[in-house]
Amino acid sequence: MIKLTPSLLAADLMHLGREIEKMMENGIDQLHFDVMDAHFVPNLSFGPAFCQAIHKHFPTLKIDVHLMMDNPEAYLDVFAKSGASSITVHREVLSDPAAMIEAIRARGVTCGFSIKPETDVNTLLPWLDQLDHILIMTVEPGFGGQAFMPEEVEKIKALRSAGFRGDIAVDGGVGLQNLELLIGAGANWLVMGTAYFCAEDPKLVAMKVKEYA
């Protein structure tokens, strides 16, 4: 199933309620929520209180929390309680991946691992049976609006060849121009910041993505 997940980072934060309403009117029921700690990535973004405020106003909206942090284990509880429907943590910071999967699932949230461009896709292989989704970064994490890295597409193909049947998300520089490439390689979950929220007509973007469904 093809899922379009706009990334909050590119939304007009001064009019966020309206942005989310419009998104839901366009038939989109999930939002990508980037959490940055200024250490794992060189930027700061949103925290749990912000997630909770969104969840309170939009209880049916699925919130996909992408933890770009050195110590995600310390924040699982608070994000689960703040309305996260899925949590993605970075493989690079995990010393005990199995324990992390268990800890996320125990909180009633689906679980995914993400890898940065320099990380070998083989580091995910032992966990394929246990992960709900995998998020392939197609830019260096930390900022929206960067150029897509086409070489990362091979990782999607490698995961499908290895038999992964869960969702494969792509994050960074994703837009209508590379959908065919990404979906053709086996990705089905499209995180779009700039390409959705900064589009002249986000509704048209949503409609075009639906054509791939």
Ligand code: DX5
């Ligand atoms: C980047 C974030 C992305 C970001 C993508 O580190 O993880 O979710 O919002 O933004 P675009 O789609 O503009 O590349």
Ligand code: ZN
């Ligand atoms: Zn993200």
